[in-house]
Amino acid sequence: MKKLIAASAAVLMTVTACGSGAYDATQIPAKPQPKAAVAPAAPAACNDPNPLRSYAPAGASLDSQALVRIKKNRRLIAGVSADSLHLGSRNPISGQIEGFDIDMVKAVAKAIFGEDGHLELRVISSPQRIPSLVDKKVDIVARNMTINCVRWQQIAFSAEYYHSGQKTLVPLDSTVTSTKDPKLDGKTICAPAGSTSLDNLKKQNPNVIPITADTDTGCLVLFQSGKAYGISGDDTVLAGDAAQDPYAKVLQEKAFSAEPYGLGMNKDDHDLVQFVNQVLEQMKADGRWMESYNKWLAPDLGELKAPPAPVYGRPLPR
Template identity: 35%
Template sequence: MNRTRGSAGTARRPTGRRWVMLVCLAGASALTGCTSIQTPPLTPVGNYTEYPLPSGAAIAPPATTTVPGVADCDATASLRPNPPGENPAGPKVSEIQARGRVIVGVDQRNYLFSSRDPVTGAIEGFDVDIAHEVARDLLGDPTKVEFRLVNPTDRIQAVQNSTVDMFIMSTTMTCARASQVAFSAEYFRAGQRLLVPQYSGIRAPADLAGKRVCSVPDTPAMYAVQRQIPNVQVVTVPDWDDCLVALQQGQVDAVSTDDALLLGMAVQDPNMKIVGPVMEVAPYGIGINKNDDDLVRAVNGTLERIGRDGTWTNIYNSWLAGLGPSPGAPVPHYQD
C-alpha cells in the first residue's frame, strides 16, 4: 500500500507525475509547460460567440414577403358535431372501433402538453388528457389510445397517409395547414409572447431590435416575429427544447412562441421568465385527414362535452394553472 508518510511520520516527497502536477498547481503563472491547467470558460455575455449553436440551427434569412397570419382566413371553422345521442359511426369511426384503439400522434418533448415522465415512462400532459377523452367517447374507455411519437415537421404527412388517426400536438390552425388537413374545433387558445432570462432588460417585442430571437422554422411564431420586428435576427432550431438551450447559453436573447409552450420552458428553468404583451393569438386544433368528416364531427362532440361538463377546466388546472385561472374552453366555430 502506498503511504504519504515515512516511518518517522515525516512527509514523503511526491515523485513522478504527482510531483509535476503539484508544481504546476503551485506555479502555473510562471510556467508555460503545464498545459493541462486551463481557465474556466467565461459566463456568456451576449456576443453569441461563447458556445456553438445547437445542432441543426440556422440564421433565418429576412422575410421577403408578408406571410399571412392566423386571422387571414377562416382556419378555425370546423364541422358541427352530431347532436348528443345521434352519433352514427361513419367509415373512419367504424374502423377505429373495430380496431379497438385510436392512434394519436404526439410530441414527447412538449413539456406540460405531451412529454415522457422520467420515472414511469408514460406520456402525459394537456394534449394527452384530451386524447384520453376522445378515446372515452369513441371506445368507451379512456385508456384505449395508442400514442405514436411524431416529429412536428411530419405531423401533416402522418395524418395524410393515415399513419395516425389524428395528431394532438399544440398545433396552431393556419390557412396553409387547413389546406392540407381537416381541423377540429379550437381546443385551446394560446398567445405568443417572449421568454427571457430573469436578468434581461427585454420587456417587449420592440426591445428585440438588433438582437437574436429563437424559433422553430416555418411556424406562425417565426413569421409573427419577422412581421413585427423587421430588423431582428431569427435563429431557427429543430425543436423548442433547442431554443431553451440556446437561450441558456447566451446564443440568443429571447425565445418567442406560444405562452403555453414558454410556460413549460420556464417551469424547467426558473432562471427564465415570460414577458411582454401577446404578439399574436394561436388557436390550437386537432389535425385529422380531410377524408374523415365523421371523425372530425365525433372529436368536436368530445370537445363540446368536456367544455360543458367541466372536464376541460380540470385538465387545464392540472397542467396549465401557471398561466393563470382557467379561461374556460374556447367557444367552437363551425362552418355548417
C-alpha cells in the same frame, strides 16, 4: 453561465399507451442544431371567411367510415409532443407522456373504445404535424397546432380547444421589455420550425436574427447553451420552458398573435372531426376540460373562466 435545468436533446420516438398506462419507448437522441430561418413558400390564396369554423358534431357516429377504420385498427394513433412541459411531455418518474394536449386525445380514445381507451402516442416534431396527417401515419394530432386558413387547405381541424398567444422568453437579467424592444435588434431568437411563431416573430421584430429547432426542447437547449438569446413562441410552451429554467423569464407583454389550437385530422376524415367535436363539447360541459386546464396550465397562465366556445358552420365535403 446559465445552468442547464432539465433540458434534454430533442428526441424522435414512438410510444404506445393502453388503458394500463404502460409505455414501450424507443428513443433516438438527436442533437439540436441552430438552423437559419428560411422564408417559406408563398401560401395559396385563402378566402375562408372564418378559419375557426369546424364541422358541427350533429350526426357524429361510431359507425362512420373513419371511426370504423380506427376501431378495426384497435387503437387511435395520435401525433404528440414529448418535450412541451404541461402540454405533452414525458414524466421522468413514470415515463409516461402527459399534459393538457394528451388529456384531449385520451378523452377521444376513451369515447371510441370505452374505459380501455386504446391510444398510441407517436412523438412528432412541429414540421411533422401536417405531413403525418396527410400521409395518414396518425389519425389525429394534438401538438399545440394553430388553426388557420392555409392549414385548412391541407388538413382538417376540430373546433378550437384552447386559445394561446405568442410572447418571447429572455434571460432573467435581461432589460428587454417587449419583443419590439430595439434592445433585441441583432439578437438571435429561436422559434420552432414549421410553426406560425416564426412568421409572427419576423413581423413583430424584423431586426432580430431568427433561427429554428424542430422541437421546443431544441429551442430551449439553444437558449441554455448561449446559441440563442431568447425563444419566441406560444405562451403555453414558454411557461413550460421558464418552469424548467430559473434563469429565464417570459416578457410581461401583451400577446402579439392569436393562436387558436385545434386538433388536426386528415382532410378526408370529416366524420372523425365531427366525433372529436362532440367529445370536446362533452368535456367542456361536464368539467373535464376545466379540470385539465387547472391541473396543467392554470399554475403558470392563471385562472380561466371558461373554455373557448366552438364555432361551427363549415360545409361538409360532398
